[in-house]
Amino acid sequence: MDFILMSEGDTPVGLTHEHRYRELIEEVLLAEQVGFDAFGSSEQHVAIGTATVSAPEVLYPYLMALTSRIRFIHLVTLLPTRMNHALRVAERIATEDILSNGRIELGTGRGNTTLALRAFEVDPTENKSQWREGIELIRRAFLDDPFSFVGEHYKVPPRSLVPKPLQTPCPPISVAAGSPSSVETAAKMGIGAIMGGFYLGYDLVENMLKLYDETLAAATHDYPITPRKMVLVSGGMHCAETTALAREQARPLFEMSKLSTDAFGRLAKLSQDYAYMGAVNDVDFSDEEYLFERSQGFLVGDPEHCIEHVQRYADMGVESLVLRVDSLPHDQLMRSIELFGKYVIPRFKHPRNVVRPADDVLAGIRAARPAHEEALRRFQSENKPAEAVR
Structure with a gap:
């Protein structure tokens, strides 16, 4: 299992974005040191609270120059045409692939906030088809030379991508998949699926993982594929010396979760493609026991308790675990990263090397x-x- 540290640069009231970004750099450098496999951030625009990283394609190259091993994954690049032209995305990813010496991955999506969609004048009834054409255009640009594309949203005559990416057959591609239909689409396309994020419990995620396996096994693909079963712990991972302390420190994450899902109900009413997001309205964000232990939105505890939670994902066949580590004081985030890297990750990466009592x-x-x-x-x-x- 791969462990992906996710942060969105959540900046508390009274702090500057500059200071928070400097903290974020320290967190990524520590994550590389203690064994995390990758770092990722979402692409959030005009957000109010919870996220400040609007230009990860600018942030990542800076971090790439400071690191040597850890990979970088866009979680996610938004593919509505008014936000990112797919050909520009292919060019940027290829450039990042070169600068990182093959350490970049492309997660994709279509947007999950009305703030951003309306700011860029994106029609929520059209952005799913724009996302799908965008993926197709990016793959052709990576894999065909020359490539071309004709669709509803893109019409690109024969061209050759400059520069070319390093990774073979291409940098891994995935998509945020919150519904069964999105999971099926990802598997049929042969790309990774980033599942979870809705606080609806482990059973839903496990069923999505099975659906992905079944659909992938039944599909045929015209292009080389980059399949991957990824699960997002969107509320937060927090590891402390004791589970009681971890819970006490992590309680502020509940408010962040409520704020970050606030737009889901509105989106569910704007387009049938977002209807599944309305289910988050049934989540009781005041039920601490449910949120910490059964919602699948949190991974909170001492190292041994965190190991129990991660083992549950391992038993499901999860290949990559995306852990949001953000929205808490910097010193707590650093300690959480250190403890998780020193005591949890080795139990799944190098179990024979862990010293026993x-x-x-x-x-x-x-x-x-x-x-x-x-x-x-x-x-x-x-x-x-x-x-x-x-």
């Missing part, structure tokens, strides 16, 4: 002694000197 090791040694003594007796019996045998 001495009592556990001794118990294993004692349990193995009878078999060893029996093997020793057989060896001695089979290798007696010839005189002793006579």
